[in-house]
Amino acid sequence: MVILxxxxxxxxxxxxxxAPLLTxxxxxxxxxxxxxxxxxxxxxxxxxxLGTDQLGRDVLSRAIASIRVSITIALCAxxxxxxxxxxxxxxxxxxxxxxxxxxxxxxxxxxxxxFMIIAIAVLAxxxxxxxxxxxxxxxYGWEQVTRIARGLAISANTQGYAAAAREIGASPGxxxxxxxxxxxxxxxxxxMTLNIPGVILLESSLSFLGIGLQPPQTSLGNMVGYGRDYxxxxxxxxLMPSAVIVVTTLSVSIMGDWLRDRIDPTVK
Numbered sequence: 001m002v003i004l005x006x007x008x009x010x011x012x013x014x015x016x017x018x019a020p021l022l023t024x025x026x027x028x029x030x031x032x033x034x035x036x037x038x039x040x041x042x043x044x045x046x047x048x049x050l051g052t053d054q055l056g057r058d059v060l061s062r063a064i065a066s067i068r069v070s071i072t073i074a075l076c077a078x079x080x081x082x083x084x085x086x087x088x089x090x091x092x093x094x095x096x097x098x099x100x101x102x103x104x105x106x107x108x109x110x111x112x113x114x115f116m117i118i119a120i121a122v123l124a125x126x127x128x129x130x131x132x133x134x135x136x137x138x139x140y141g142w143e144q145v146t147r148i149a150r151g152l153a154i155s156a157n158t159q160g161y162a163a164a165a166r167e168i169g170a171s172p173g174x175x176x177x178x179x180x181x182x183x184x185x186x187x188x189x190x191x192m193t194l195n196i197p198g199v200i201l202l203e204s205s206l207s208f209l210g211i212g213l214q215p216p217q218t219s220l221g222n223m224v225g226y227g228r229d230y231x232x233x234x235x236x237x238x239l240m241p242s243a244v245i246v247v248t249t250l251s252v253s254i255m256g257d258w259l260r261d262r263i264d265p266t267v268k
Contacts, residue, residue, distance in 0.1 A: 002258045005251035019068040023061040028216050031056035036234045051236045063240050070220045074199045080138025082192050085145025090176050093153035107143040123211045141195040152184040193256035197249035220245050
């Protein structure tokens with residue numbers, strides 16, 4: 001299962017990098033005369049291997065472009081949430097006292113509010129341009145990273161290498177970035193990996209509801225949203241992106257569990 005997950009994720013990354021070279025058609029090209037053509041396994045032709053949608057756009061080309069957008073959004077948003085979480089965790093661990101309590105209060109407040117409701121409110125108020133969308137998704141999951149980084153930093157401060165660096169006059173920034181961060185990076189990477197499926201599903205859900213990315217931009221959630229009206233007459237429009245979402249999130253979760261078992265000392 002781990003090997004299959006890694007192979008699938010490698011394929012997704014390959015598609016995301018080389019998407020413009022892999023699409024047989026322009027994913028925005030409309031051909032009304034070819035609308036709702038079935039895929040090959042539904043009796044269609046190889047001109048459109050996965051069929052066409054309600055506007056005659058090639059489903060395979062749109063799926064490849066959507067994979068690129070969704071994977072890029074998920075990785076960028078996860079990187080933002082990790083940076084925010086690690087920064088706040090280190091600040092809480094360094095200052096302790098009332099600063100620590102403020103950070104933990106913000107974390108508890110974030111955990112108490114459903115992020116989907118926050119996302120809907122923000123997108124309705126600020127609009128849904130791509131930069132805003134990525135920044136918003138970057139605020140998903142930072143609270144877990146903050147708690148992990150804070151706990152590991154507090155523990156590392158009591159160990160010999162951090163104390164030795166402090167005794168020889170190293171600055172707090174050097175201690176946290178050059179000594180503590182490399183020693184806790186394995187656990188942070190695991191947290192990042194386990195956060196990616198949630199970001200992918202959140203992006204897909206918001207796009208499915210019509211408040212995510214807007215045309216001419218496309219994503220896997222967009223494709224599922226557009227295909228829901230044709231689930232009986234042309235199910236292939238939403239089957240392809242739905243399958244990619246399910247398999248990708250499952251693969252990331254499997255790889256995250258495997259990484260945790262391999263490099264997290266607390267589970268050995």
